[in-house]
Amino acid sequence: MHGGKGLKKTGAEILFESLKLEGVDTIFGFPGGAVLSIYDTLLKYSEEIRHILVRHEQGAVHAADGYARSSGKVGVCLVTSGPGATNAVTGIATAYMDSVPLVVFTGQVPTMLIGNDAFQEADIVGITRPCTKHNYLVKDVKDLAAIVKQAFHLARTGRPGPILVDLPKDVMADSTEFSYPAKAKMRSYNPTYQGHPGQIRRAVKLVAQAQKPLIYAGGGVILSNASKELASLAQKFSIPVTTTLMGLGGFPGTNPLFLGMLGMHGTFQANMAITHCDVLIAVGARFDDRVTGKVETFSPRSQKIHIDIDPTSISKNVLVDIPIVGDVKNVLKAMLKFFEEEPAQDWLQARADWLKQIGEWMKTSPLTYKSGPCIKPQFVVKKINEITREITGGNFIITTEVGQNQMWTAQFFTFTQPRTLITSGGLGTMGYGFPAAIGAQVAFPDKTIIDIAGDGSFQMNIQELATAVQYKLPVKVAVLNNHCLGMVRQWQQLFCAQRYSQTLFEVAPDFVKLAEAYGAVGLRATKPEEVEPVIREALAIRQPVVMDFVVDRDECVYPMVPAGAALTEMLLV
């Protein structure tokens, strides 16, 4: 127990005292009527808790999300009731789909007005029930400390996720003795961290006998900080690795065993390998439809091992042979241990044919694009990759928006470290990357943070330029400006006989002038030879910079597996 007995504190004070005890030093938020007293109390805690004032509540949640994904800590937001809370919903759903630990505090009208259609009232607990791991309405100030404790416990344990805590105005003004529980007491919540040893042994035996094993790693590897264990397993036993979008960085992109991302825009070799492997080891991944393509033809020849902390992910989309519920890091450690007990083998020799086959696939159709007189977006991504690596020595984080910019980043950027790619994978939220970059920059003031964006996505949360400028966060935005909604345009080109319905922007802002209007720096490249100087100049400036790369409008992301098709039915360049 913490805090002195007998001394009464208001709900707002209890909130900040609890946050301090949870180790929170930064919150992202936007004030309003229902949270007036909380913001007033915040002034007393300004030494200990830094508040980042965003320009839209969605930005607050994405920024807290970027902060959480980059640092591994819990991201915290504070927004007002009604529209403040509903604006936060997209951010919450984004975090929920990608298992990001967040605690979102929303203001609420006073308890006696709840249900009366009061001004700025919304049933946010009802609205967010399906897109939070759990949520709370605090009805009595006496419950507040225990609920905050539970919220942080739930957010960061098991499969992480966002927790919403709704704070009625009167409850926050009410006062009680503050005592923070040492433990979150919950009789019904008990995640499984250790995998079942019998299942792990079976899995190891299966992998040891495999001729053509393949690891398919997802975001769970990064969430569980298991990159080292994954690399050991792959390296020691010569097992090739493909990752999902969320898994990029979880295995070194420079390792010869790495096949690149799989799925709809995955590499030729990854999609071929997963179709032909005989044992598939799914690690912290959930067989999403963008990964599997047509489920009936997904990895048809393999026996499947699935390691995941969330039992609901197992056999949801694809039936598996050996399910292992547990924390990825613990299970991989156990697998490594049990492997040592297997009869020693020359694993490289044992996999020689399989690795040779994969090597041939790698040569068949490597990622590529055709150069032309105008700037190719893939070229910009490759250049950012080269130059950032050279200048920062690896001390960088890339965020993306959603669409072509995201897929080209996944394909043409080499991620070697976990938590260096931050992207909205599950929900696919346009407008995510820029506020997420702000959050990552708050967590890591000295890292180079670059949002690889499209002109469509960037405009969805462009107002956060003011936030970046206000807090002197030198975030870089690389806009792959094709004057259209590129990914939807691509689908219309391929599947709607080039009927471009509402995807071509007739009006677009001048991003350079817009950046300047906000007090940031704007740079533009219109020819291929201008790309490198613009990137170098941007990286040398300790201010927010928007780089406007005017790129080829008609460029498409390849390979592409049409939605619902088998992974081998790839459209290639």
Added chain:
Amino acid sequence: MRHVISVLVDNEPGVLSRISGLFSGRGFNIESLNVAETLDPSISRMTLVTRGNVQIVEQIIKQLNKLVNVIKVLELTGSDYVEREMALIKVTAETTSRAEVLRIVDIFRGKVVDVSPKSFTLEITGDEKKIQAVIDLLVPIGIMEIVRTGKVAITRVRKEGANASGMREKDLQKS
């Protein structure tokens, strides 16, 4: 296939909505749902009847378990259990049919709980088949209104003296 699932949950506002929201959001169907407090007032028991293949029901059970307010989930289908449902049936009872209605009530060990010159209200308890049999017999006579509780179910105690299923509220109170 039909599955009966018994769920112990925190007796808190919003829990029913979490469960029903889970079913609607994920496209699972609910055939009937019954909720009431247990011996421990902080715990409610829900009896759910749903339909789906083995994979769907496995997902339903896992998803229910994932909810923070769910304490324990037990699938009763496949184990030894007793299931009951009650129906209140308002049936027309003219001079010509009054005796017939009473005979049916008697055969099915039902009760008459309300009488008027032109109607009877019957209380019938039993499993689904029994309730359906009564309804089938009463339809030709004329059912005016019907209310059913949905199923409640409980495991049978194994005769060797072993514990029934670990679903006992007594055990839960300790944890």
